[in-house]
Amino acid sequence: xxxxxxxxxxxxxxxxxxxxxxxxxxxxxxxxxxxxxxxxxxxxxxxxxxxxxxxxxxxxxxxxxx
Amino acid sequence: xxxxxxxxxxxxxxxxxxxxxxxxxxxxxxxxxxxxxxxxxxxxxxxxxxxxxxxxxxxxxxxxxxxxxxxxxxxxxxxxxxxxxxxxxxxxxxxxxxxxxxxxxxxxxxxxxxxxxxxxxxxxxxxxxxxxxxxxxxxxxxxxxxxxxxxxxxxxxxxxxxxxxxxxxxxxxxxxxxxxxxxxxxxxxxxxxxxxxxxxxxxxxxxxxxxxxxxxxxxxxxxxxxxxxxxxxxxxxxxxxxxxxxxxxxxxxxxxxxxxxxxxxxxxx
Numbered sequence: 364x365x366x367x368x369x370x371x372x373x374x375x376x377x378x379x380x381x382x383x384x385x386x387x388x389x390x391x392x393x394x395x396x397x398x399x400x401x402x403x404x405x406x407x408x409x410x411x412x413x414x415x416x417x418x419x420x421x422x423x424x425x426x427x428x429x
Numbered sequence: 430x431x432x433x434x435x436x437x438x439x440x441x442x443x444x445x446x447x448x449x450x451x452x453x454x455x456x457x458x459x460x461x462x463x464x465x466x467x468x469x470x471x472x473x474x475x476x477x478x479x480x481x482x483x484x485x486x487x488x489x490x491x492x493x494x495x496x497x498x499x500x501x502x503x504x505x506x507x508x509x510x511x512x513x514x515x516x517x518x519x520x521x522x523x524x525x526x527x528x529x530x531x532x533x534x535x536x537x538x539x540x541x542x543x544x545x546x547x548x549x550x551x552x553x554x555x556x557x558x559x560x561x562x563x564x565x566x567x568x569x570x571x572x573x574x575x576x577x578x579x580x581x582x583x584x585x586x587x588x589x590x591x592x593x594x595x596x597x598x599x600x601x602x603x604x605x606x607x608x609x610x611x612x613x614x615x616x617x618x619x620x621x622x623x624x625x626x627x628x629x630x631x632x633x634x635x636x637x638x639x640x641x642x643x644x645x646x647x648x649x650x651x652x653x654x655x656x657x658x659x660x661x662x663x664x665x666x667x668x669x670x671x672x673x674x675x676x677x678x679x680x681x682x683x684x685x686x687x688x689x690x691x692x693x694x695x696x697x698x
Contacts, residue, residue: 391611391612393611393612393615394611394612394614394615395615396615396618396619396622403619403622403623405619405623406591406616406619423615423618423650423656424634424660425611425614425615425618425632425634426611426634426635426637426658426660426661426662426663426664427609427610427611427614427637427663427664427665428609428634428635428636428637428662428663428664428670428675429518429520429521429522429523429607429608429609429610429614429633429636429670429675
């Protein structure tokens with residue numbers, strides 16, 4: 364199935380959860396804010412929220428330093 | 430009427446700054462009109478705001494207040510003076526954002542950090558050698574008092590967690606995220622989006638090293654919510670945090686806060 368992530372179409376396996384997807388991108392789940400289909404997910408939802416065909420994701424990734 | 434050192438003064442047609450200096454005793458050599466340096470032959474207009482001062486004179490507390498604000502554009506400082514800004518994390522970003530906002534005449538700052546000043550902070554953070562070992566919250570408060578004693582400073586001396594942020598900062602007009610830890614940066618943005626409707630939010634990501642100046646940018650994420658940085662340059666071995674680039678990012682954050690507080694961002698666009 365397909366999702367749209369930060370404007371780019373991506374092919375993913377059905378049943379993929381948000382946390383799995385972030386890890387597949389090589390990112391640390393704790394440093395990413397996720398908007399899925401117009402809603403900001405809570406941190407607790409990352410492990411449970413299953414992506415659907417056609418889901419629209421916006422990932423905002425933070426790097427360290429301040 | 431003119432406003433001379435914040436006091437009303439009668440205006441006469443054809444008046445120059447030299448006439449005003451003479452009437453005020455004749456010894457002023459720092460001259461500002463409407464927040465900008467002016468010369469003695471400057472023609473004055475009714476309603477002008479003038480600041481006259483003799484270089485080196487030590488001001489009274491009341492005079493100090495007027496002088497500190499003499500360089501602000503009329504109308505700007507009076508609006509900033511009524512605003513409260515929160516800053517989360519008082520390292521290289523947070524210490525500089527606080528000082529910039531204090532210099533610009535922000536009314537109140539709510540400063541949060543749990544750490545103490547370490548020698549390894551001084552390559553980029555605004556603390557001094559004689560403050561090593563002090564809590565960053567109280568050390569920064571002391572610096573701000575020396576910069577602008579009219580800023581009201583409240584400190585939160587603890588390690589913040591995601592659930593705190595919406596409660597501790599519910600009464601600020603703008604919140605600036607200056608954390609070092611990327612997990613707290615993400616936590617801060619989630620908290621702002623979930624729990625702080627109506628609060629402007631300016632966060633930062635990607636400011637380590639000495640990369641190109643202009644890759645540090647200010648990007649709108651959501652209405653009233655902005656991200657400063659190149660979004661890539663993580664602090665890591667071989668790419669440390671350095672004063673200049675951290676400073677570029679911190680000052681973009683501070684300027685963005687001012688733009689939001691003065692309502693110059695077109696949020697519809």
